[in-house]
């Protein structure tokens with residue numbers, strides 16, 4: 862199975878995206894974009910929701 866190792870812009874950890882996922886496709890199309898791991902994107906989503914209700 863193919864995968865890419867991507868550096869999370871938020872926690873600076875390297876995470877993997879596997880072939881067939883949305884993230885893999887995005888990375889393949891734009892390797893210079895900024896990406897974050899699942900954990901951080903989850904946290905970011907929660908923060909966004911919190912800010913929305915503030």
Ligand SMILES: [Zn+2]
Nearest residue numbers: 869872898901
């Ligand atoms: Zn992260």
